[in-house]
Amino acid sequence: MKSIYFGEEHQMLREQVRRFVNEVVRPQGEAWEAAGRVPxxxxxxxxxxxxxxxxxxxxYGGTDNDALASALLAEELGRSSFGGFxxxxxxxxxxxxxxxxxxxxxxxLERWLPGIVRGDVLTAIxxxxxxxxxxxAGMRTTARRDGDGWLLNGSKMFITNGVTADxxxxxxxxxxxxxxxxxxxxxxxxRGTPGFSVGRKLEKFGWRCSDTAExxxxxxxxxxxxxxxxxxxxxxxxxxxxxxxxxxxAAMAVGESTEAIEQTVRYAKSRKAFGATLWDKQAIRQRVxxxxxxxxxxxxxxxxxxxxxxxxxxxxxxxxxxxxxxGELVNEVMYTCxxxxxxxxxxxETAIERMVRDARVLSVxxxxxxxxxxxxxxxx
Ligand SMILES: Cc1cc2nc3c(=O)[nH]c(=O)nc-3n(C[C@H](O)[C@H](O)[C@H](O)COP(=O)(O)OP(=O)(O)OC[C@H]3O[C@@H](n4cnc5c(N)ncnc54)[C@H](O)[C@@H]3O)c2cc1C
Numbered sequence: 001m002k003s004i005y006f007g008e009e010h011q012m013l014r015e016q017v018r019r020f021v022n023e024v025v026r027p028q029g030e031a032w033e034a035a036g037r038v039p040x041x042x043x044x045x046x047x048x049x050x051x052x053x054x055x056x057x058x059x060y061g062g063t064d065n066d067a068l069a070s071a072l073l074a075e076e077l078g079r080s081s082f083g084g085f086x087x088x089x090x091x092x093x094x095x096x097x098x099x100x101x102x103x104x105x106x107x108x109l110e111r112w113l114p115g116i117v118r119g120d121v122l123t124a125i126x127x128x129x130x131x132x133x134x135x136x137a138g139m140r141t142t143a144r145r146d147g148d149g150w151l152l153n154g155s156k157m158f159i160t161n162g163v164t165a166d167x168x169x170x171x172x173x174x175x176x177x178x179x180x181x182x183x184x185x186x187x188x189x190x191r192g193t194p195g196f197s198v199g200r201k202l203e204k205f206g207w208r209c210s211d212t213a214e215x216x217x218x219x220x221x222x223x224x225x226x227x228x229x230x231x232x233x234x235x236x237x238x239x240x241x242x243x244x245x246x247x248x249x250a251a252m253a254v255g256e257s258t259e260a261i262e263q264t265v266r267y268a269k270s271r272k273a274f275g276a277t278l279w280d281k282q283a284i285r286q287r288v289x290x291x292x293x294x295x296x297x298x299x300x301x302x303x304x305x306x307x308x309x310x311x312x313x314x315x316x317x318x319x320x321x322x323x324x325x326x327g328e329l330v331n332e333v334m335y336t337c338x339x340x341x342x343x344x345x346x347x348x349e350t351a352i353e354r355m356v357r358d359a360r361v362l363s364v365x366x367x368x369x370x371x372x373x374x375x376x377x378x379x380x
Contacts, residue, residue, distance in 0.1 A: 005303040010068055017076040020049060029082035032209035033354065037164065038088045040119070046089065047119030055098055060113035067247060067309035070094050071302055074248035078255020081351050083358025084210035086252050091160040092116070094248045095366070096123035098241045099169050099186060103229030108188065112167060124165035126156040126215055127238060133158075134371050136171070136235065137180040141217065143172040143187060150227070152187065152220040155199060162213025163201050166191050170217075175232050184234035187226045195220035206357030242367070243315055246323040247306055249366045253326035253359070254302050257295045257333040260355050264288060264337040271342075284340055291333050298326050320375035327363035334359045
C-alpha cells in the first residue's frame with residue numbers, strides 16, 4: 001500500500017531488508033531456533049549492509065536515519081516470521097545501543113559505536129529485575145562509589161542478548177536515599193569484567209533463537225567512565241528511548257500479523273473441505289478480511305507515530321495506543337490464523353505454530369498492554 005510517510009530512500013531500504021529476510025532469514029531461521037541462537041556472522045552481514053547503524057551518526061559508520069526507518073526495519077523483520085531473530089537484532093539496533101548514542105560522551109561513542117554498527121559488538125539493555133519489571137522504579141541493583149569508580153551489585157532478569165552481548169547497558173541505583181525513579185544511573189558493562197556472570201540462560205515459550213538471560217553482578221568494579229549519561233538521572237535517560245523501543249515492538253507485531261494473514265489466506269485457498277476450499281466459506285474469509293483490515297489500521301497508526309517521532313514531536317499518547325493495540329491484535333491474529341490451519345497449525349513444521357508462541361510476549365515486553373493503557377488514560 002502506498003504511504004504518504006515514506007520517501008524513495010525509505011522504499012529502497014524496505015526492499016533491501018525484505019531481500020535480506022527472504023534470502024538469509026527464512027531459509028536459516030529454523031536452524032537458529034533449534035540452536036537457540038543467531039550466529040554472529042549473520043549480524044555482521046547485516047552490519048555490512050548498513051542495517052545495524054541506521055540510528056547512529058555517519059561519523060561512526062551509521063546512516064543517521066529516523067524512526068520511520070526503524071519502523072520499517074522492524075516491520076520487515078517481523079514479516080520473516082522468526083520473532084526471536086527480530087528481537088535479537090532490534091534490541092541491538094533500537095533498544096540498547098540508542099542509549100549510547102543519546103547519552104554517551106565523545107570518547108564512549110568513539111570507543112563503541114563503530115563496532116556496534118559493524119556487528120562486531122553486540123549490545124543488550126538490562127533494566128528489568130525479578131522484582132522490578134513494569135515498575136522500573138522498584139529496581140534493587142546498586143552501583144556504589146568505590147574510589148574513582150563504582151562497585152556494581154545485584155541481578156537483572158529477562159535480558160535479551162544477555163548471554164552473547166559484548167556490551168551491556170545496565171541501570172542501577174546510585175543513590176539509595178532517593179526513592180522511586182530518582183537516584184538511578186546507567187552504566188556500560190563489558191563482557192568478561194570480573195564479577196559479572198550469566199546466572200542462567202532462560203528457556204522460553206517462544207523467541208527461541210533469541211537468548212534471554214539472568215545476569216548477576218557480584219562486586220563488579222566499574223571505572224569512572226563506565227557511567228553513561230548523568231549521575232542519578234538514569235531513569236530519564238532510559239525514558240528517552242522508551243518511545244522508540246515501543247514503536248519497534250509494535251512494528252514487529254504489525255509485520256508478524258501481516259505475514260500470518262498472508263500464510264493463512266494461501267492455506268485457506270488451497271485446503272479443501274466440504275466440497276470447496278476453506279476460502280470459499282464466507283465465515284472464514286470474512287474473519288480473515290476483518291483482521292486484515294484491523295492490521296492495516298494498526299499499520300497506519302504505526303506510520304503516523306513513527307512520523308511524529310521522526311519530526312521530533314511528543315508521541316507518548318500515540319505510541320502507547322499503538323503498542324497496546326498492536327500487542328493485543330497480533331495475538332488475536334495468531335489465534336485465528338492457527339485455528340484456520342486446523343490440526344496442521346498445531347504441528348511444529350507449520351510456521352504458524354512458532355508464530356503463535358513468538359507473538360505472545362508482544363503484549364507484555366517493553367510495556368505491558370495495561371501499562372500502555374495507563375499512559376493513554378493519563379492523557380485522556
Ligand atoms: C522474552 C523477554 C525478553 C525481555 N527482554 C528484556 C530486555 O532485554 N531488557 C529488559 O530490561 N527487560 C526485558 N524483558 C522484561 C520485560 O520488559 C518485562 O517482562 C515487562 O516489562 C513486564 O514486567 P514483569 O515481567 O515484571 O511483569 P509485572 O510488572 O510483574 O506485571 C505482570 C503483569 O501485570 C499486569 N500489570 C503490570 N502493571 C500493571 C498496571 N499498572 N495496571 C494493570 N496491570 C498491570 C500486566 O498484564 C503485566 O504483564 C523481557 C521479557 C521477556 C519475557
